[in-house]
Amino acid sequence: MLFRLLVLAALLLIHGELRAQPLAEEAGFAPKLIIYLAKGPPNSCGAGCDHWIAVEGKVDQAAASRVSRFLHNVKDTQRPIYFHSPGGAVDQAFVIGRLLRSRKAIARVGRTIVAACGAGTQVDAACLKIKTAGGEVEAESATSRAMCNSACGYLFLGATTREVAPDAVMAVHNSHATLVFHGRPTQAQIAATERRIEAKLNAERTAFIAAMGISNQLDDLIKTVKFEKPHSLTRSELYRFGIDTRTMAEAEWSLQAEDRPHIRKVLSVKSRDDASFRTMEWWLYCENKDRGRLLFIREFGMRATVITKVIMMAGSEKPVSFATLPVRIGSFEAWNGTITSAAMNTLLAAPHLQMAEATQLPNGTISQEIFNIDANGLEPAWTKLLVSCPAAPNNVKPIIVSPPGLTSAASAPAR
Numbered sequence: 001m002l003f004r005l006l007v008l009a010a011l012l013l014i015h016g017e018l019r020a021q022p023l024a025e026e027a028g029f030a031p032k033l034i035i036y037l038a039k040g041p042p043n044s045c046g047a048g049c050d051h052w053i054a055v056e057g058k059v060d061q062a063a064a065s066r067v068s069r070f071l072h073n074v075k076d077t078q079r080p081i082y083f084h085s086p087g088g089a090v091d092q093a094f095v096i097g098r099l100l101r102s103r104k105a106i107a108r109v110g111r112t113i114v115a116a117c118g119a120g121t122q123v124d125a126a127c128l129k130i131k132t133a134g135g136e137v138e139a140e141s142a143t144s145r146a147m148c149n150s151a152c153g154y155l156f157l158g159a160t161t162r163e164v165a166p167d168a169v170m171a172v173h174n175s176h177a178t179l180v181f182h183g184r185p186t187q188a189q190i191a192a193t194e195r196r197i198e199a200k201l202n203a204e205r206t207a208f209i210a211a212m213g214i215s216n217q218l219d220d221l222i223k224t225v226k227f228e229k230p231h232s233l234t235r236s237e238l239y240r241f242g243i244d245t246r247t248m249a250e251a252e253w254s255l256q257a258e259d260r261p262h263i264r265k266v267l268s269v270k271s272r273d274d275a276s277f278r279t280m281e282w283w284l285y286c287e288n289k290d291r292g293r294l295l296f297i298r299e300f301g302m303r304a305t306v307i308t309k310v311i312m313m314a315g316s317e318k319p320v321s322f323a324t325l326p327v328r329i330g331s332f333e334a335w336n337g338t339i340t341s342a343a344m345n346t347l348l349a350a351p352h353l354q355m356a357e358a359t360q361l362p363n364g365t366i367s368q369e370i371f372n373i374d375a376n377g378l379e380p381a382w383t384k385l386l387v388s389c390p391a392a393p394n395n396v397k398p399i400i401v402s403p404p405g406l407t408s409a410a411s412a413p414a415r
Contacts, residue, residue, distance in 0.1 A: 030057025059088025085152025097158030107159030319343030
C-alpha cells in the first residue's frame with residue numbers, strides 16, 4: 001500500500017501537482033504563461049534598446065515546451081526578457097530556468113503594457129489574443145508594480161544577466177505540495193509520503209540554485225519562509241545572494257497617474273563601507289507650464305548628522321539647488337527645489353544627471369559624493385505630464401510639496 005502511495009505521489013510530481021502557488025490574485029495575470037515579442041519607443045528597455053521579450057502569467061504545466069518552441073525561433077539572444085509572474089509550477093520553472101541558462105539570457109523584472117489593449121486590464125481575453133497572435137506588438141515596459149514571485153524566481157535565476165529594478169519585487173517562499181491519495185492510507189503513511197516528497201523537492205531546489213551559481217544562503221532562506229507568508233528579497237539580499245550584483249540599481253523616470261500626477265524615479269545604491277544599500281527617490285511635479293518642483297527623498301543612514309547641501313547637475317550646469325532644511329521622518333529626508341523651464345530644458349537635454357551630496361559626519365568632517373543617474377524616461381514622461389499642467393500665472397509664490405507623513409526637519413534634527 002505504501003509503495004502505491006509513493007508511486008502516486010511521484011506521478012503527481014511529474015504532472016505538476018507539486019507547485020508554488022501564486023502570491024497574487026490570479027485574476028490579475030494570464031491563466032497560463034505567455035511569451036511574445038514587444039517593441040517600444042527608443043530606449044524603452046534601456047539605453048539603445050527598444051525590442052524585448054515579454055514573459056508573463058502563471059507558470060502552467062505546458063509552459064516549458066511552449067517557451068522552448070518560442071525561443072527556438074528567436075535568434076537574437078541579446079533581447080532582454082521581462083518577467084511579470086506570480087509563480088506556478090516549480091518543475092516547469094526549473095526546466096525553463098535551465099533553458100535560459102543555455103541561452104545566456106538577459107532577464108529583468110518588468111511589466112509589458114501593450115498599446116493596442118487600450119485601457120483594458122492587459123489580461124482580458126481581447127488583450128491576450130493580441131499578445132499571442134504572433135509577430136511583434138507595440139508596447140511600453142514598466143518596472144513599477146512588477147513582480148517575479150515564487151516559481152518565477154527560478155526562471156529568473158536561469159539567466160546569466162539579472163536585473164531587479166528597485167521599484168520591482170522578487171519574492172520567495174517554501175513550496176507547497178498538493179497530494180491526492182487513493183484508498184484509505186493511515187496517518188503514518190501520509191506523513192511518510194509527505195516527508196519523502198518534501199525531501200525530494202528540497203534536494204531539487206538546492207541542486208538548481210547551486211547549478212545557477214547562486215549562494216546557498218538563498219536556499220537556506222527559502223526553507224525558513226512559510227508558504228503563506230512570502231518574503232520580498234531586499235536589495236542587500238539580492239546582492240549578497242548573487243542574484244543582482246549591481247552596486248547601483250535604478251528605475252527609469254516614469255509618470256505616476258495619481259490624484260496629483262507626477263514623475264517618479266527610484267534608485268538603490270550600495271554603501272561604500274559595507275554591503276548595505278540606501279534608497280533614493282525623485283518626485284517631479286508640474287506647478288505650471290513654466291515651473292516644476294522636484295523632491296529628492298533619501299535614506300541618509302546613521303553616520304550622517306547633517307546634510308549641508310544637495311544639488312542636481314546636468315554636466316557642468318547646476319540647475320537645481322535644493323532647500324536648506326529638509327523634511328524628515330525616521331531615517332528618510334525629503335529635499336525640494338524649484339525647476340524653471342530653462343533648467344528643465346537643460347535636464348531634458350542631458351543623457352545623464354549628477355547628484356552631489358555634502359554630508360557632515362559625527363567627527364565634523366564633510367563627506368562629498370557625486371554619482372550619475374540615468375535620465376532615461378524623463379523626457380517622454382515630462383511631455384505627458386505637461387498636458388495636465390495649468391498655464392503659468394503671474395507673481396505666484398512657489399508651492400511647497402511634501403510627501404505624506406513627513407515633518408519639517410527644523411523641528412526634528414538628525415541624530
